[in-house]
Amino acid sequence: MSTQPDLLYSEEEEALRAAVRDLLTDHCDAAGVIARAETDAPHDLSLWKALTDGMGLAGLLVPEDRGGQGATHREAAVVLEELGRAVAPVPYLTSAVVATEALLACDGGGELLAELASGRRIGALAVGLHTAPGGALTTVRAENGTLHGEVSAVADAGVADVLLVPADDGGLYAVEADAVTVTPQTSLDLTRPVATVAFDGASGRRLGDAEPAVRRALRAGAGLLASEQLGLADWTLTETVRYLKDRKQFNRPVGGFQALKHRLAQLWLEVVNLRAAARAAADALATGQDADVSVAVAQAYATSVAVHAAEEALQLHGGIGMTWEHPVHLYLKRAKADSIAYGTAGAHREALAELVDLRAP
Incomplete structure (x- = not known):
């Protein structure tokens, strides 16, 4: 029971x-x-x-x-x-x-x-950051213990010491970072850069089967990403409330205006709901009970809340929010990049529909 x-x-x-x-x-x-x-x-x-x-x-x-x-x-x-x-x-x-x-x-x-x-x-899984759990993988070619090909949009590849690489023979290989060519790509999120990793005869050590390892890794990544998105949303909400209490217009705090109170109250409800979803995903991953469903629910919901919270923070900080010196732009960029990391909200909704047998007609 x-x-x-x-x-x-x-x-x-x-x-x-x-x-x-x-x-x-x-x-x-x-x-x-x-x-x-x-x-x-x-x-x-x-x-x-x-x-x-x-x-x-x-x-x-x-x-x-x-x-x-x-x-x-x-x-x-x-x-x-x-x-x-x-x-x-x-x-x-x-x-x-x-x-x-x-x-x-x-x-x-x-x-x-x-x-x-x-x-x-530091390790990095050589899979595009946008890849959802169970999604199609870009694999490299394995040939006599060496790897050939390239994978794009690999997060944090530039700082990794070792790469874990899925190959077309079904294996997952460990490849030293100095054996590959890492080319930075333009990334919206300046704090989690992505890169293209090229393999030109790099030697790799086979660790095990790629499919179950990658599926497990991406599921955990998607599930715990919701907690990162929760922290981001919580900070932007807290900072926006603090700023609106201090900033005055017409000789009264801006936060006292009813229209802004309503916007902040709505955002608070979204963040509270996100906390429940993120905690449920983390707990399910820890216990192994209904993890696929809990992760899909969390990611189906987290994206919109994190992006909404960051957008509201940017707007409600007024002119200062539009400057490079204020950190809110980092939060909006992270929220937007996270919105496609380890699968979009739409991809997770589709996965959830399959899991609970509510597929579209």
């Missing part, structure tokens, strides 16, 4: 949140993120080291006997909420979640899994 999941945050999860938020407050200020986004190296590797070496957060999803912390997707979701609140330019979702989950599905990646769990190395 199944019991209803408890989606409230535990004391341990709240303590984890407080620790991560304190670290990000000290090491991930908005001005620094904006300045870094203007360079050729947008990733904050010193912050990554603090998150991984200092706090051990890269190994949350990895069992202790395999070199990790032995936590669950619920704890990883809390971390991603805080990273979303700060639009932190670190490869947590791509390495500590997606690449790690792919390795957990393979028998041959034990040493590499421990390296990713410790944060000593």
Whole structure:
């Protein structure tokens, strides 16, 4: 007999949140993120080291006997909420979640899994960021242990030490980053850049079967992306409310105008609903119960809320919101990029319809 999941945050999860938020407050200020986004190296590797070496957060999803912390997707979701609140330019979702989950599905990646769990190395799954769980993959050609071809729109490829590559023979291969050519692509999200990865005879070590590993990785990525989108939406709502309390027009706070109160109340309801959906997805991934359905529900809903929250923040901040110096543009760009990451809302609605047998006629 199944019991209803408890989606409230535990004391341990709240303590984890407080620790991560304190670290990000000290090491991930908005001005620094904006300045870094203007360079050729947008990733904050010193912050990554603090998150991984200092706090051990890269190994949350990895069992202790395999070199990790032995936590669950619920704890990883809390971390991603805080990273979303700060639009932190670190490869947590791509390495500590997606690449790690792919390795957990393979028998041959034990040493590499421990390296990713410790944060000593960064991994990236060589799949386009837009790929939905169960979606069509762009594979490279495997020929006598070497790989040939290219994959575009690979998130955080530029900072990865090792790439996990699906090949046309059905295998998932580990390829060292210095054996491939990584060409940055123009990315809307300046804090999670994408790149084209070209394989020209790169040697790869087969880890296991690609299909189940990639499916597992993308499902976890999509499910926990909702927590990042929740953190983003929560920050934009909180900052907008704070700004409208301070900003005055006609000698009264702008936030006192009824029309704006209604807009903010509507947005608050959307964020609360998103929290429920994101928590349900994280809990389902942790327990393995109805994970496909919960992930599809979360992603079918999260995109519109995150984008709406960021758009409202941009508009309601008035002129200052349109400037490069204010960080709200980073949140809108992340929200828009997230809206197609690991499948669009429409793709997840289609998947959900199949899962619950409510297909369109």
